[in-house]
Amino acid sequence: MMWRFVGRRTAMLAATALVASIAIYGALFISPGDPATLLIGGGKPPSPELLEAIHRQYHLDDPFAQGYWRWLTGMLHGDAGQSLTYRDSVNNLVADRVGNTVFLVAYAALLIIVPGVVLGTLAALRGGWGETLVTMVTTALMAVPTFVMSVLLIWWLSVQWGWFPAYGAGTGFAGRVEHLTLPALALAASWLAYVAQVTRSAVRAELGSEHVQTARSRGIPERVVIRKHVLRNASAPIFSVSGVAVAGLIAGCSIVEQAFGVNGIGALLIQSAAKQDLAVVQALALITVVVFVAVNTLVDVVTAALDHRVSLGAGT
Incomplete structure (x- = not known):
């Protein structure tokens, strides 16, 4: 019964992380502003050719599904992307x-x-x-x-x-x-x-x-x-x-x-x-959500182990 309880909590953790990743990426995907301007700085307005080159290099114009999949697989492989503000990896x-x-x-x-x-x-x-x-x-x-x-x-x-x-x-x-x-x-x-x-x-x-x-x-x-x-x-x-x-x-x-x-x-x-540094915000937001949910999952499991009055059934 305890192992089933742990399995359900782990599955809930994975599902929550997946939903959170979609919400985080989607919210920043539709946010106003152009992150490419962070690389150009002040002064006169940038040329369309320069903006297009930056968008192409950092995949800023990718469709939602393609961009989300590239970002999620990168996060799962330990690559959170590049910061446009700090010019360094996240x-x-x-x-x-x-x-x-x-x-x-x-x-x-x-x-x-x-x-x-x-x-x-x-x-x-x-x-x-x-x-x-x-x-x-x-x-x-x-x-x-x-x-x-x-x-x-x-x-x-x-x-x-x-x-x-x-x-x-x-x-x-x-x-x-x-x-x-x-x-x-x-x-x-x-x-x-x-x-x-x-x-x-x-x-x-x-x-x-x-x-x-x-x-x-x-x-x-x-x-x-x-x-x-x-x-x-x-x-x-x-x-x-x-x-x-x-x-x-x-x-x-x-x-x-x-x-x-x-x-x-x-x-x-x-x-x-x-500063609209999307790569950093997306990575840190997802890390925060995952750690938060993981701690709560661990607390649920330990609490159930400490107090046998806690129900381990499917409706918990």
């Missing part, structure tokens, strides 16, 4: 920047999962004013958009206090940690609050469950009840929401990278979209 552009994005997402994920799970668990176990305080703070964080949080952190911790740099990604491990702390905090703030809220609800639900009350009535020590009956059964929803949070980081890192001047994949996507 593979090289991504390779130069992917390290910063991966480090930022991993840093933000750590800031989300560890404090979020700890705060939510403590709030549920202790209750009282501690739970009220955690609920108030997390609710406030969830209401602040990422770009607003970025501005607040730059003004407060960089301009006013000077604790962290507000621009760039740094070099080396220590330099990256220093430079990416503010971007990671801005990226993680709302998701941390979400994980804390779900953790609190999951732990509190398990505390009131019948099997926990039975374990307590049998005289099992409280720490054993909490560890084996409460936290273990609450781990599935906690892991699920943590996975969704990490997937959300992948989709939302563009705003933070642009705000803090981090030379990553998200910033490259925004800059390329503004």
Whole structure:
């Protein structure tokens, strides 16, 4: 049953990636503007002969089906095409920047999962004013958009206090940690609050469950009840929401990278979209969708393995 479940999720991943590739290529195929002008620059209008030569060289005039098939097969073979703006292959552009994005997402994920799970668990176990305080703070964080949080952190911790740099990604491990702390905090703030809220609800639900009350009535020590009956059964929803949070980081890192001047994949996507660099936008959009769906698929599979109450039937 589990292998069939994994097979269905993998098939859904492939189907989603295929539909997303058609949508991405189609949206940019019909977008206004001529990407060939990026190679010519300013000055007097280009001659029709020059535009025709550029279109022919970069296959800009190919019919939709032919162009889509060439692009998709190239992506499947690891060739994402050539950037008209940077005059370099998209593979090289991504390779130069992917390290910063991966480090930022991993840093933000750590800031989300560890404090979020700890705060939510403590709030549920202790209750009282501690739970009220955690609920108030997390609710406030969830209401602040990422770009607003970025501005607040730059003004407060960089301009006013000077604790962290507000621009760039740094070099080396220590330099990256220093430079990416503010971007990671801005990226993680709302998701941390979400994980804390779900953790609190999951732990509190398990505390009131019948099997926990039975374990307590049998005289099992409280720490054993909490560890084996409460936290273990609450781990599935906690892991699920943590996975969704990490997937959300992948989709939302563009705003933070642009705000803090981090030379990553998200910033490259925004800059390329503004310049109508179609090859870069198409490749990065498809990569983002595939990674996002792959993370969610992995979360579904692990959640089903952790919690046997999750249905593995065809209707899941």
